[in-house]
Amino acid sequence: MSVFISGANGFIAQHIVDLLLKEDYKVIGSARSQEKADDLMKAFGNNPNFSMEIVPDISKLDAFDSVFQKYGKDIKIVLHTASPFCFDITDNERDLLIPALNGVKGILNSIKKYAADSVDRVVLTSSFAAMFDISKESDKSATFNEESWNPATWENCQVDAVNAYCGSKKFAEEAAWKFLEENRNVVKFQLTAINPVYVFGPQMFDKDVKRHLNTSCEFVNNLIHLSPEDKIPEFYGGYIDVRDVAKAHLVAFQKNETIGQRLIISEGRCTMQDILDVLNDDFPVLKGKIPVGKPKTGATYNTLGATLDNTKTKKLLGFKFRNLKETIDDTASQILKSEGKL
Template identity: 50%
Template sequence: MSSEKQTVFLSGATGYIAQHIVKQLLDSKKFKIIGSVRSEDKANALAKNFNNNPDLSFVYVKDVSDPVAFDEAFKEHGSKLDYVIHSASPFHFDVSDVNEDLIVPAKVGSAGIFKASVKYAPNLKHFVVTSSYAAIMDILKETDNTYHLNEKSWNPMPFEQAVTNPLFGYCYSKKVAEQTVWDLSKELNAKFNITAVNPVYVFGPQCFDSSVTKVLNTSCEIVNKFVHSTPETEVDESIKGSYIDVRDIARAHIEPLLDSDKFNGKRLLMDGGRFGNQAIVDVLNTIPQLKGKIAVGTPHRDDNITKDLAVIDNTETKKLLDFEFINLEKTIKDTALQVLKVEGRL
């Protein structure tokens, strides 16, 4: 790579994962970043957190599900873009029509930024899309320990079943969003390389303490609720899944920019191992400020949880990335300790 900094367009720059991507890109001192945000206030707050770094600038994209949402920004900046990281994605279950509120926007949003990249960014080298484990897994077989998954697996649920409830619809929408990118790359004969990053539940600290609010983003809120639990709080078994640390996710988005051909056409299945609610509580109870004050449940109930769940093989991802993933203990502790620090409880 030449000494001149290369330019990355990052959609949804204020997101939980995206802020960590910005931090790592800036820390490398190899990149300039143009981040898309929904409002000037959000841009100003983020710029301030990064000490108004001159390598970070912003464009305004109000609705990522608008088919031409990115066109103006790409017309203006496309000629100088080396990379695109598409991390913006609507995430909510407050829907009245699963197809119209979840599936259609996911497809349109991915198509919009990809088409803009092909049309207006002639020097683009690599397009990284933040996908999800939801695009890979079979939600109906998550508790089937004979079911095996890897980087080539796709969520098999048919559309007719997906529209029956918001959770199915959300999982299906993640598949559609990612598949749209792969399909368009062939259809439009894209000249740049492509990588998808497929995370499971993402834990770890917010990039800045100022982002610690009463309610955190979806995954971290699982930890936050137990940080604010009482010894009487029940530790239910409703959450069983896989974890990954946000700092590892951010790094997985950046590695393809550093070695484009190696990561071309790859899906990175970002899974650090299985966990349940009890495993989270067990870790939290090792923090002196919490021990005896929060839920206890049945200690070590989740120690062998892996044998009860579908088998995830992400050997190829780990080989490609070639770095150790942060373990469950560290990711949960770092999430909780930041909350305690902000609340003045350390």
């Protein structure tokens, strides 16, 4: 019995692979190139329970056919994490919307074609971006919860890359629930969506700490490399530690109570000021080198906008998430160590 994880070399996925291997699952991952696949297998010590397949582009609707043709009967669990998460793009449809949507449609159709009787559970890495309404983010009277949907349309989400990314996650998740509704009698799998807010935390392997990190960790990396007089970037959003997001993916398929649920993985809301407060308090090496801003004016101390209510998710998952201090401390210390500053 194997677990298949798409985009296994991604920031979040590497932590999922780590937990799966620690729990003795047989894991088949996908990456876009042989080089990325080989690097990842090597990083996991060429663990005999871990193998990789190449899926070059999830925009192609038959991208996963060869994987499920080859292993279909052995795969019981599918974790679909692959999806573009980047704002530095030139074409909203080509670079974000189509790969996100076709990735979901493609993998579910491949299961239908080759593993309808064997795959029991599918966990889709969706996002809180699929749930919240950007226009209500600063509205203190608004509340988002597990029932919420981003109201974006394919057309109106294309005003910029951030909106297009949020749209891409909405259309992809929507397609998954629709697929299941339409194929209830053909496939046997049950679906759970994981909807994380911004994910911080250490890279799985120190070697992957580069000058530029994955989109969410780059928020923290960027702050560490600002000068005291630099403008503090604007940001207000939820935060969660990557190790908790990874764990949530496992609990999502291990428990029956999570079947059919959308799980908001969030510990709280923060601004760049909250992150700067942790960096300035906990890293003497950064004293006088990064902005201080106005300490204690961030979202930790004030209600700055809409409320995120994930009480239901926390109850279903049944484990405690790491707080902002721990996740920022671990993100920053890995970066500072890699630069020889700690």
